[in-house]
Amino acid sequence: RSGKQEIEVVESPHFGRMLLLDGVVQVTERDEFFYHEMLVHVPMHAHGRAKRVLIIGGGDGGSLREVLRYPNVEHVALVEYDERVVEASRAFLPNLSVGFQDPRTQIFYEDGNEFLKSAGEPLDVVIVDSTDPVGPAEGLYSSSFFQRASEALAHDGILVVQTESLHFHREFVIEIQRRLREFFPIVDLYTQALATYAGNWWTFSIGSKLHDPRIVRQQTSVVTRYYSPEVHPWAFLPRSLYDKLM
Numbered sequence: 001r002s003g004k005q006e007i008e009v010v011e012s013p014h015f016g017r018m019l020l021l022d023g024v025v026q027v028t029e030r031d032e033f034f035y036h037e038m039l040v041h042v043p044m045h046a047h048g049r050a051k052r053v054l055i056i057g058g059g060d061g062g063s064l065r066e067v068l069r070y071p072n073v074e075h076v077a078l079v080e081y082d083e084r085v086v087e088a089s090r091a092f093l094p095n096l097s098v099g100f101q102d103p104r105t106q107i108f109y110e111d112g113n114e115f116l117k118s119a120g121e122p123l124d125v126v127i128v129d130s131t132d133p134v135g136p137a138e139g140l141y142s143s144s145f146f147q148r149a150s151e152a153l154a155h156d157g158i159l160v161v162q163t164e165s166l167h168f169h170r171e172f173v174i175e176i177q178r179r180l181r182e183f184f185p186i187v188d189l190y191t192q193a194l195a196t197y198a199g200n201w202w203t204f205s206i207g208s209k210l211h212d213p214r215i216v217r218q219q220t221s222v223v224t225r226y227y228s229p230e231v232h233p234w235a236f237l238p239r240s241l242y243d244k245l246m
């Protein structure tokens with residue numbers, strides 16, 4: 001118990017090591033790459049030349065590992081409000097915590113919502129890899145946060161937020177799409193089957209200030225196990241289905 005949440009790391013014969021926070025599965029060694037690759041490589045490949053990246057949440061290190069694969073990335077700020085999660089990942093999840101020592105990484109142990117209130121250099125990509133949108137993570141899904149994120153991003157910046165399941169949380173997804181439209185000229189949704197997250201049909205909501213997120217711009221390729229420029233467009237909902245669902 002970190003005083004903020006209950007942190008568990010368990011061994012599963014099928015899933016390998018699993019991280020749970022307050023009893024909710026965050027990552028399993030068996031399938032975490034589907035989530036981390038799709039959360040990171042779609043916005044990074046849509047942007048094409050990201051140098052400054054912000055990850056909010058992500059204390060297990062999986063998203064950071066994926067961002068650091070890009071040779072064009074010069075600086076990654078990881079803003080995780082519970083230091084004990086990073087400690088647990090360092091101690092028990094070596095496949096995920098590989099990026100904490102990278103010279104390009106800067107870790108801040110604070111609330112991501114507060115962090116964005118102090119303007120820094122313009123960001124190219126902002127990634128919200130938080131727990132479910134309740135409690136400390138709730139503020140990361142507010143209109144005021146999206147406004148701050150849009151203001152913190154450069155003219156061609158992209159924001160991506162994990163936004164729960166289309167099966168179980170469709171009304172929430174629709175509301176987040178609506179909020180994002182207040183601050184981004186291009187708003188879209190892509191999905192990925194994630195068996196270890198309750199609801200499975202997982203969504204990623206994306207706000208873009210200039211580029212169409214469905215188009216791959218990244219020239220240099222990065223090593224992945226699942227994501228590819230071919231997978232990229234197919235992750236997005238067909239527009240007719242998007243219009244029907246949203």
Ligand code: SAM
Pocket residue numbers: 021025026027035056057058059060079080081082085110111112113129130131132136137138139140162
């Ligand atoms: N991949 C997981 C998922 O999709 O559910 C989330 C991974 S990571 C473990 C989520 C992290 O978000 C947790 O470590 C939690 O401490 C952190 N977090 C929650 N609210 C936050 C906030 N407002 N600012 C920064 N980090 C936050």
